Amino acid sequence: xxxxxxxxxxxxxxxxxxxxxxxxxxKRYVHQNFSSHxxxxxxxxxxxxxxxxxxxxxxxLQLWDxxxxxxxxxxxRVYYREAMGAFIVFDVTRPATFEAVAKWKNDLDSKLxxxxxxxxxxxxxxxxxxxGKDVLVNNGLKMDQFCKEHGFVGWFETSAKENINIDExxxxxxxxxxxxxxDLIETIEPDIVKPHLTSPKVVSCSGCAKS
Amino acid sequence: MEYEDKAGRPSRPPSPKQNxxxxxxxxxLSTTAxxxxxxxxxxxxxPAEEAQKHRQQYEEMVVQAKKRExxxxxxxxxxxEERCKVEESIGxxxxxxxxxxxxxxxxxxxxxxxxDLWWQGIPPSVRGKVWSLAIGNELNITHELFDICxxxxxERWRSLSTGGSEVENEDAGFSAADREASLELIxxxxxxxxxxxxxxxxxxxxxxxxxxxLGAYTCYRPDVGxxxxxxxxxxxxxxxxxxxxxxxxxxxxxxxPCQMAFFRVDHGLMLTYFAAFEVFFEENLPKLFAHFxxxxxxxxxxxxxxxxxxxxxxxxLDLACRIWDVFCRDGEEFLFRTALGILKLFEDILTRMxxxxxxxxxxxxxxxxxxxEVFAAISTVQMQxxxxxxxxxxxxxxxxxxxxxxxxxxxxx
Numbered sequence: 001x002x003x004x005x006x007x008x009x010x011x012x013x014x015x016x017x018x019x020x021x022x023x024x025x026x027k028r029y030v031h032q033n034f035s036s037h038x039x040x041x042x043x044x045x046x047x048x049x050x051x052x053x054x055x056x057x058x059x060x061l062q063l064w065d066x067x068x069x070x071x072x073x074x075x076x077r078v079y080y081r082e083a084m085g086a087f088i089v090f091d092v093t094r095p096a097t098f099e100a101v102a103k104w105k106n107d108l109d110s111k112l113x114x115x116x117x118x119x120x121x122x123x124x125x126x127x128x129x130x131x132g133k134d135v136l137v138n139n140g141l142k143m144d145q146f147c148k149e150h151g152f153v154g155w156f157e158t159s160a161k162e163n164i165n166i167d168e169x170x171x172x173x174x175x176x177x178x179x180x181x182x183d184l185i186e187t188i189e190p191d192i193v194k195p196h197l198t199s200p201k202v203v204s205c206s207g208c209a210k211s
Numbered sequence: 212m213e214y215e216d217k218a219g220r221p222s223r224p225p226s227p228k229q230n231x232x233x234x235x236x237x238x239x240l241s242t243t244a245x246x247x248x249x250x251x252x253x254x255x256x257x258p259a260e261e262a263q264k265h266r267q268q269y270e271e272m273v274v275q276a277k278k279r280e281x282x283x284x285x286x287x288x289x290x291x292e293e294r295c296k297v298e299e300s301i302g303x304x305x306x307x308x309x310x311x312x313x314x315x316x317x318x319x320x321x322x323x324x325x326x327d328l329w330w331q332g333i334p335p336s337v338r339g340k341v342w343s344l345a346i347g348n349e350l351n352i353t354h355e356l357f358d359i360c361x362x363x364x365x366e367r368w369r370s371l372s373t374g375g376s377e378v379e380n381e382d383a384g385f386s387a388a389d390r391e392a393s394l395e396l397i398x399x400x401x402x403x404x405x406x407x408x409x410x411x412x413x414x415x416x417x418x419x420x421x422x423x424x425l426g427a428y429t430c431y432r433p434d435v436g437x438x439x440x441x442x443x444x445x446x447x448x449x450x451x452x453x454x455x456x457x458x459x460x461x462x463x464x465x466x467x468p469c470q471m472a473f474f475r476v477d478h479g480l481m482l483t484y485f486a487a488f489e490v491f492f493e494e495n496l497p498k499l500f501a502h503f504x505x506x507x508x509x510x511x512x513x514x515x516x517x518x519x520x521x522x523x524x525x526x527x528l529d530l531a532c533r534i535w536d537v538f539c540r541d542g543e544e545f546l547f548r549t550a551l552g553i554l555k556l557f558e559d560i561l562t563r564m565x566x567x568x569x570x571x572x573x574x575x576x577x578x579x580x581x582x583x584e585v586f587a588a589i590s591t592v593q594m595q596x597x598x599x600x601x602x603x604x605x606x607x608x609x610x611x612x613x614x615x616x617x618x619x620x621x622x623x624x
Contacts, residue, residue: 018439019399037406039524042440043515046570062567069396069439074478075515 008053009060010177011082015104016089017097018068021127024160025089026065029170034161041067044079051174059174073107080112085121085177087169092126092157105150116184121176123169124155130162245272301334308337316344329540330586332533339451345539346463354455357427364426367394393437397425404442405528411446420454421445427458428465435465438474440519447523447535469543473518483612484518485510487605488547494596495551499558506566513573518546525574530582544594544601552589 014022023038023045030047045065053059064083066076088104090097101124109119124147147155153176156169247269250257257265307328312319319325333341371394401421402412410417424445429437444464448457465474472480488510493500503509516525521538523531538545553576554561561569594601 018396019403038403039406040400040403040439040442042519042524043574044512045574046567048567048571067439071436071438071476075476075481075511078511 005058006056007058007060008178008181009062010084010174011062011064012173013080013083013086013108014063014065014089015086015108016068016125017070017091017094017100017104020068020089020091020094020097021160022065022068022087022089025087025125025127025158025166026063028160028163029166030063032163034163036161041065043067043072044076049170051170053174053178059178061170061174077107077111080108083112083120084114084180085123085173087123087125087173088152089125089127091128093128093131098126102150105152109151114180114184118180118183119151121153121173121180122151123173123176124152125169126155126157128159128161129157129164130159245269245276304328304331305334305336308334308341313337313340313344320345326540330537332582333536335451335532338532338536339448339456342448342451342535342539343456343460346460348459348463350459350463350466352431352459352462356431357455357458360427360430360458361423363430364394364423367430368426371395393429394426396439397422397429397437397442400437400439400442401425404446408528411442417446417449420449420457423454424449424458424461428462431462432465435471435474438476438519440516440524441465441474443520443523447521447528447531450528451532467543469518469546473515479612480609481511483605483608484547485514486608487601488514488550490596490604490608491547491551491592491594491601492554495592496554496558499554499562502562503569506569508566508569512570514550516574517550521546522549525576526585527578527580527582530580530585533582533586547601548592548594549585549589551592552585555592556584556588 014026016022018040023041024034026045026047027038028034030049044067047063047065049061049063051059051061064079066079086108088101088108090101092098105122108122112120114120124143126143143155147153154169154172156165156172158165158169160166247266249262256262312325312328329341401418404411404421406412409415411421412418421442425437425441428435428441428445441461445457445461448460448464451457452460464470469484471477472484489500492510521531522534525531526534534545534549538549541548553573557572561572564572596604599607
């Protein structure tokens with residue numbers, strides 16, 4: 001007999017400056033391919049990724065690929081609503097896109113919080129690392145420091161073109177979301193039974209067990 | 212039954228058991244290359260009745276293949292005839308546009324005959340001219356003005372590429388260097404404009420034209436600047452007009468109320484447009500409207516892309532051009548009517564989809580949408596709601612939202 005499945009549906013945002021490779025990352029992640037011929041995203045695009053997290057858990061990720069032009073901010077920030085996590089992407093070959101990262105993060109935190117008031121989990125992606133121009137992130141310690149200061153749960157050098165670290169980054173984000181959800185259950189229902197006991201509700205939070 | 216496709220392969224050396232197949236008197240068909248083979252020499256021969264049965268089956272197959280060939284030939288002939296007919300009617304339409312309509316534009320353009328011909332699609336050779344005339348030049352832009360704006364843009368690009376690095380390293384290049392950023396964004400977006408056509412990319416034949424028009428526009432309208440979506444509109448115009456005329460059409464087109472609302476990202480006004488759209492959506496497709504409502508699929512999710520790029524990104528290019536044809540004839544109302552036509556065309560599929568699948572579907576429409584079906588669907592859309600036309604519904608909503616000042620009109624529906 002198969003164990004009963006626990007399904008999670010998470011809305012994830014993919015944000016960052018124009019042309020940093022948000023759409024490419026999603027295409028690589030969901031469709032396992034890459035093309036240098038993507039059209040600019042206007043408004044928002046969508047993708048769905050199903051993860052078989054562990055034998056009992058299926059995670060469905062609803063990816064919201066949001067247009068990067070700053071001008072669209074007013075229009076696209078309504079799409080932040082109810083998201084459980086986000087990737088903020090920058091292009092390692094364009095320093096200005098890294099400078100914008102903090103702005104994207106602040107904007108996100110000011111408009112979106114989890115039901116318990118905490119900020120959502122955000123992973124930082126240093127994309128196009130295949131281009132060999134990653135002067136920005138070759139100082140890992142500095143990046144770690146940056147992430148700590150700005151409240152990112154982690155950062156990855158990624159390449160949609162070479163398929164580097166995208167699955168890893170997603171796993172990191174999902175792990176934190178699952179863990180957050182356990183916290184949420186605990187804060188909302190403080191009397192909840194602890195994980196090692198036999199409450200089915202808590203056992204289903206595999207993120208807690210893992211992290 | 213043994214047969215094989217031998218196309219392009221040399222025939223095998225004759226088998227010693229020739230007798231089994233000696234009364235084989237069909238010609239193998241060129242397209243199907245069906246050949247009845249006996250068993251290889253190293254295997255026992257087939258019994259006579261089996262061989263007979265196989266021969267019969269084989270004959271049937273050949274007859275079927277011949278039938279198919281005939282049918283295919285007929286289909287091709289019909290296709291050719293249809294193509295000739297289409298070409299002839301395009302040829303006739305070109306003559307009508309060139310000899311009758313264009314010389315008498317002012318008096319003729321709103322006649323029923325012209326409007327009907329217009330709906331069929333403007334022949335590509337006169338499309339640019341018709342668009343230019345229909346869009347007009349309210350802004351009185353001259354070729355000289357274009358040259359001036361272009362020269363200014365080039366000046367900026369030069370200063371950006373020489374002294375640009377200092378600007379870039381300055382703190383927070385957002386509001387301060389916004390205009391310069393516009394020029395930077397243009398560069399990024401050009402390569403992402405119809406990438407599969409490979410004509411606007413660096414080194415492509417239309418790259419410089421697209422660059423020029425967008426750059427000149429940011430100098431002509433620094434208050435608007437470059438906004439994503441513009442590159443698609445300029446590209447479609449470039450495919451149909453000379454650079455300076457494309458610029459004139461571009462600037463005037465963007466100056467239309469609906470386009471101004473969107474490209475200035477006037478959020479309140481955009482919401483009013485969405486609300487007006489929803490009035491007609493509910494009127495025309497109540498079932499789908501309710502389904503979307505239930506799934507929280509709001510109109511902005513798909514309309515933003517469609518309206519910003521005037522469908523040039525989401526529909527096949529030839530179909531998009533036909534939408535532009537009628538948009539030039541009917542104005543902004545047709546953009547929303549087209550949206551309803553698309554929704555109508557896919558109503559059955561969409562009512563069976565959940566939020567994410569509908570959103571995915573609408574933001575990435577099938578690539579092979581047939582123009583005739585889309586136009587047939589659009590033609591059934593009524594732009595009339597309780598005796599009110601698009602413009603009336605829109606202005607009533609605008610008035611409401613001005614009075615309510617803050618409240619989002621879409622919430623009241």
